[in-house]
Amino acid sequence: MDKIDIISQIEEELTWRFEELVFFKNQLSLIEKEEEQNRYRKSLVVMLYSYYEGFCKSAFQIYIQTINLEQVTRADVNLSIRTSSLHEVFLAVGNDSKRDSRFKKELPEDSKLHKYSRQATFVNEFTNFLTETVNIPESIVDTESNLKAVVLKKILYRLGFPFEELDISENTINKLLGYRNAISHGSRKRGITEPDYEGLESNVKELMNNIRKIINEAIRCDSYLETTR
Incomplete structure (x- = not known):
C-alpha cells in the first residue's frame, strides 16, 4: 500500500472526529441559558475522551496493519x-495449562518441568521465528478501557516509539480523565464552563495531532525496520 x-x-481518522465535535459543539448556540450550556458541555467532554481514545486506537492499528502488509521478516524489524x-x-x-505430552502421565502436575519444556521448545524454534513474516496482533494496542498516560506509553513502547523522548501531555490526559470520571460519578452536576472546556479541547486536539505526527513520521521513515531502507 502506498505511504500517502x-x-x-490516519488523517481521515482525525478529521472526521474533529468535524463531528464541531457539529455537536455548534448546538450550544441553540441553548440560551448559561447553566444549561454548562450542563451540555458535560456530553462534549465525554465525546472528547471517546474521540481521543478511538483515534489513538485506530491510528496505531493502521500502523500495525501497514507493517504487516510489508511482509518483512522478524529479522528485518526493530526489537520492539x-x-x-x-x-x-x-x-x-x-500458558501453565500447556503440558509436554511426554510427561503428562508420569508427572502431570510438575509445573516447573512443563514450563521448562515450553521454554526449550521456544529456544529450539527461535531461529525459525526470525525468518518468519511479521504479523503483529491488533491486541497489542490495548487501551485497557481507560487510556491513561501510562497506558499510552505502554502502547508506544510496544510499537518501538521513543516514548521517553515524546511529549504525550500527561497533564492534559489526566485532566481529561478527571473531568470524564467526575461526570460519570455525578460530581460535576453543574457542568463545565466555556473557558474550562475550550482549554481542555484545545489541549486534547493538540495531543491527538502529536500522535498523528509521530505515526506518520514513522511510516514515512520506515522506523519499524532494524536498518531503514
Whole structure:
C-alpha cells in the first residue's frame, strides 16, 4: 500500500472526529441559558475522551496493519516490533495449562518441568521465528478501557516509539480523565464552563495531532525496520 494512502487514512481518522465535535459543539448556540450550556458541555467532554481514545486506537492499528502488509521478516524489524510480533508465542510459553505430552502421565502436575519444556521448545524454534513474516496482533494496542498516560506509553513502547523522548501531555490526559470520571460519578452536576472546556479541547486536539505526527513520521521513515531502507 502506498505511504500517502496510509497517511491519508490516519488523517481521515482525525478529521472526521474533529468535524463531528464541531457539529455537536455548534448546538450550544441553540441553548440560551448559561447553566444549561454548562450542563451540555458535560456530553462534549465525554465525546472528547471517546474521540481521543478511538483515534489513538485506530491510528496505531493502521500502523500495525501497514507493517504487516510489508511482509518483512522478524529479522528485518526493530526489537520492539519483533517482540510484539511474537506476542502469541510468548503467551504459549507462559500458558501453565500447556503440558509436554511426554510427561503428562508420569508427572502431570510438575509445573516447573512443563514450563521448562515450553521454554526449550521456544529456544529450539527461535531461529525459525526470525525468518518468519511479521504479523503483529491488533491486541497489542490495548487501551485497557481507560487510556491513561501510562497506558499510552505502554502502547508506544510496544510499537518501538521513543516514548521517553515524546511529549504525550500527561497533564492534559489526566485532566481529561478527571473531568470524564467526575461526570460519570455525578460530581460535576453543574457542568463545565466555556473557558474550562475550550482549554481542555484545545489541549486534547493538540495531543491527538502529536500522535498523528509521530505515526506518520514513522511510516514515512520506515522506523519499524532494524536498518531503514
